[in-house]
Amino acid sequence: MTMRKIIATIAAIGAIGLSGAADEKVDFSKSIQGVLEARCIDCHGPKKQKGDLRLDKKETAFGEIIQAGKSIESELFKRITLPADHEDIMPPKGDPLTKDQIEAIKKWIDEGANWPDGLVLISAKDRAEAKAAAARLPEPEIKQVPVSDAEKAAIAKLASGEGVGEDYAAPLVMALAQDTKLIYANFRLVGKFVKDEHIVPLADIRNLSELDLGNTQISAVGLQHISKASSLTKLSLANTAIDDSGLKHIEGLSNLMSLNLYNTKVTDAGLASLKNMKFLRKVYGWQSGITENGAAELKKTLPNVDVNLGFKLAKVEPKKEEKKEEVKQVSFNKKCPVSGKDVDQTKLYTINFCCNNCLNNFTKDPVKHVAKLKGSDNKKCIFQDKDVDAGKKFVIGFCCGNCLGGFTKDPAKHIAKVKK
Known part of the structure; x- marks a missing residue:
């Protein structure tokens, strides 16, 4: 192949590549929608139509503003290509559109300005808020019902303390x-007096929203009286004798969001009664029979629930006392300096020093320094x-207590006889 043919082939391939790139159409969702939503819809959308212009819908955006097939005649293109300091430039705030954005538009x-049918643009701000709202956990819709005579009577009876x-x-x-x-009821302060029969009126309070039965004497039987409390979102059974059987009576409380089981007899098995409470967010279970495994199993069914089992103190092993090695005292001398007899290693006169230098000085000439001795x-x-070092000592041995006592009274008299 001649050089001329090679060059021609390369040129042809290049032309094909350029043609392919040029033929690739602009993707509205990837290149146009984001620009319009971020820079245009705040001022030209459903909330605000500056200059009576609305760009969030195809039917309002097309016409004079966007003329399909005619960018030069389209008002949108004219506005985005005005000088940065022009009063009519779009967008009027912030930096002008980039060169790539303008070319894409x-x-x-x-x-032909392809715009998917039915597509309504949303401002970037509104889209972010909508996304955040979707990410927020749903909450129950509690419907308040008209207060019946039975409910009024029940509230009055409980509030009067009748029978408690x-x-x-x-x-x-x-x-x-x-x-x-919506009603809030708290029995905690009178808990020790409250038994199952005292909470019977709760069955008639259809607007019961929050209930604290902590510290009361209620049993599983008593919980039957709130089994149909569909408005109940918060329930405390802390410090009660409630067990797994009691939770079966409240498994129909589908709007419950918080359940306090602190210091109850509830176990992992009882958590099965909570699996249909889709709005449940908090379960307090410390000092109950609930384990970490049970909490993990519940979370498989209710991924948004937080089962708080309380703060766990790390197990602290008792500190082992280090045995200090006793410094065995052995006398410097083998013979008693008073009697000349063999030394008894229990009859010792100990002279302590702060360092090796001081010890060595004394050892070289005990007679010279005997006047400094002030007892064993x-x-x-x-x-x-200075404070002495227990390992730096000069020990003088004696054969008996009498000789030790005699040396203690007058060290100078016998020190010269202290020899190895």
Whole structure:
């Protein structure tokens, strides 16, 4: 093949490649939609139509603003290509569109401005808010119902404390907030007096929203009275004798969001009664029979639930006392300096020093330094008045207590006889 043919072939291949790139149409969803939503829809969308212009819908955007096949005549293209300091440039705020963005819009319009039917653009801000809202966990829709005479009577009876305790102490029963029919009931403060029969009126309170039965004497039987409390979102059974059988009575509380089982007899088996509570977010289970394995199993069914088993202290092993090696005291001398007899290693006169230098000085000439002695087992070095080192000592042995006592009274008299 001649050089001329090779060059011609390369040129042909290049032309084919360029032609392919040029023929590739602009993808609206990838190259155009994001630009319009980020830079145009805030001012020209459903919330605001600056200059009576709306670009979020095909039917309102096409016409004079976007003329399919005619970018040069399209008002949109004219505006985005104005000088940066022009008062009519679009977008009016922020940086102008980039060269690539402008070229993509021009090419898209010239190609016929393909816009999927029915597609409505959303501003980038609104899209982000919608995405965040979708990510938020759903909450139950609690429907307040008209307060019946039975409900009024039940609230009045509980609030009066009728039948609860020797002094007729009353639980707290009140509206959850202003302008709401939802009810908050708290039996905790009178808990020790409250038994199953005392919470019977709860069955008639259809707007019961939050209930605290902590510290009460209720049993599984008592929970039957709230088994149909469809408005209940928060329930505390802390410090009660409730067990797995009790949870079966509340398995129909589908709107429950928080359940306190602290110090109850509930076990992993009881958690099965909670599996249909799709809004359940918190289960407090410390000091109960619930284990980490049980919590993990519940989370498989309810991935948004947090089972709090309390703070676990790390097991602290008792610190082993280090045995200090006793420094065995052996006398410097073999013969008693008083009697000349063999030394008894229990009859010792100990002179302690702060360092090897001081010990060596004394060992070389005990007679010279005997005047510094102030009794056996001194705490301060006789040379430097520093704390002594237990391993730096000069030990003098004696044959008996009498000889040791005699030396202690007058070391100078016998020190010269201290020899190895």
